[in-house]
Amino acid sequence: MITIGLALTAVVAAQSPSPLDLARFADNAAKAALAKYSDRGVKPDQIGITLAVLDRKGNSFQSGSYRGAEAMYPASVVKMFFLAYAGHLLEKKKLRMTPELERAVHDMIVDSVNDATGLVLETVTGTTGGPELSPKELARWMDKRQAVNRWFASLGYPTLNACQKTWNEGPYGRERQGYGPHFELRNSLSPNVCVRLMSDIALDKIVSPGQCAWMRGYLSRAIPADSKETNEQSKLFSGKVLPSGTKLWSKAGWTDTVRHDVAYIQLPDGREFVYAIFTKDHSNEAGLIPFIASAMLKELGVKPVE
Structure with a gap:
């Protein structure tokens, strides 16, 4: 039996x-x-x-x-998409791993730390937060922030939006501008x-x-x-x-x-x-x-x- x-x-x-x-x-x-x-x-x-x-x-x-x-709105689930894009850049040798970046990636995924996520997203997209930008400067900045979205689109993924940091309090300056007037450009999965x-x-x-x-x-x-x-x-x-x-x-x-x-x-x-x-x-x-x-x-x- x-x-x-x-x-x-x-x-x-x-x-x-x-x-x-x-x-x-x-x-x-x-x-x-x-x-x-x-x-x-x-x-x-x-x-x-x-x-x-x-x-x-x-x-x-x-x-x-x-x-x-x-x-x-995906909240911290979006961090998995930033992780994958970082893995892609590392594989293509377009990103150099440093102890500080490794610490940020660890904290972003293991402990879901928002400040760490900000560093990772800035690093993989070549953007930084700061004061408000002129419309022309903002357009260039937002285009860089679309790097993660463009990569997933190139792989045939359905429409998604993974271009914003995650926050404890909320975006300010150019980060707020990047959300659109009515937050219509929030992350979406x-x-x-x-x-x-x-x-x-x-x-x-x-x-x-x-x-x-x-x-x-x-x-x-x-x-x-x-x-x-x-x-x-x-x-x-x-x-x-x-x-x-x-x-x-x-x-x-x-x-x-x-x-x-x-x-x-x-x-x-x-x-x-x-x-x-x-x-x-x-x-x-x-x-x-x-x-x-x-x-x-x-x-x-x-x-x-x-």
Whole structure:
């Protein structure tokens, strides 16, 4: 009986969900969250979920989503895009790593420090903050700030906006000018585009394998089920519900209006998934993202940590 059970487990683990399954899993997780949090006023258009399964042998991924193409303000999730562009410049030898830049990259991803992010974005785009600029000077400055967007567009990524710093208080001077009169040029990402980037990092596709490994080193998180030394981007987000033995790489983001998590997980049975869970207007609902992640794990046949 034990041998048969193990064989059946291996067969189940080897089977990959189809895109239709993944879309259904994301939809079911959203419906479960909307039902559980109905008394908190969570609405369908305040959630976005994309779930992908990695095919390492085929060096590809398939995904399905619930409102996955809908863009939101990404908060600190955008830092993953700055990291990837830095990796590209390092690979092409257009950027020289220094101890100070390495410190800033570490703090930007590991601890999600906004001041560190400012240095990284200035370095990779050749721009600096400062006093207001004339219209002509501002146009040149903003063109430089589009470097990250242009690179992702050249790779065939869907429309995204990753050109602004992240803030503790807010932009001033030319940084404020760069947002447009009504903040219409704020950073903007969808769950779909975040899942693509994390999948490309996991599969060594976005840049060279060496640079992808460098990025994964910063994105790696211990999970509460296996360690007491956990980063808040794990213990306060979906890492909270991952079962023992699961490996996690992630980037979370939160402000007073949004709360997001983008994660790449390797389950104990060897299966690999990437998901992005975006929520808005309920950033004080700390349990919402872990609940959605837990619901998706159940759809995948995995028992989450309750």
